[in-house]
Amino acid sequence: DAKTTQPPSMDCAEGRAANLPCNHSTISGNEYVYWYRQIHSQGPQYIIHGLKNNETNEMASLIITEDRKSSTLILPHATLRDTAVYYCIVRGTQGGSEKLVFGKGTKLTVNP
């Protein structure tokens, strides 16, 4: 089962910041928070990940609360092409290999 909780859907106006929340209250100390997205009919696409500190890359920023029980993915200037399902994942490890457990995600719709 997924260890995260996300709102099922969100809307955002084009050009505005999209802030996608995620709760992961049972996260363990060595577990990372990952964000992936799936644009319609495509394979999941990696966005960003973090452990404790806030992270930023060319796609997004990840804000992790100090207690690590929740995080927020920020798309600073959303475009229509950012319309997708966004998955927040707490990475589990089995046998030394990565195991991404996808939940239902948040369907983000960017409106013109």
Added chain:
Amino acid sequence: DTAVSQTPKYLVTQMGNDKSIKCEQNLGHDTMYWYKQDSKKFLKIMFSYNNKELIINETVPNRFSPKSPDKAHLNLHINSLELGDSAVYFCASSLRTSGGGETQYFGPGTRLLVL
């Protein structure tokens, strides 16, 4: 310069047939995965291989048999196809690191329809 590629992109077949899906990655990764996305859009891991060795097998029927001829390839063979096997199958790869924080890169998916 495709990173993770899958063939075929679409596969329509009859119940009871045997089919294979191929996956190749040119990223130099040592770990590869198969995921299944059903009609309700849930993505679930099926298998994971590291350096050609099976690492994860998620209670998948033994009609599904992954095969990894080398680190760059992970193929999925399915025997006696059933209607419930209809789904999108995604291949992914990653590079194992000692410190954690691996990133998986996904292929475009193979859309399997069993009639």
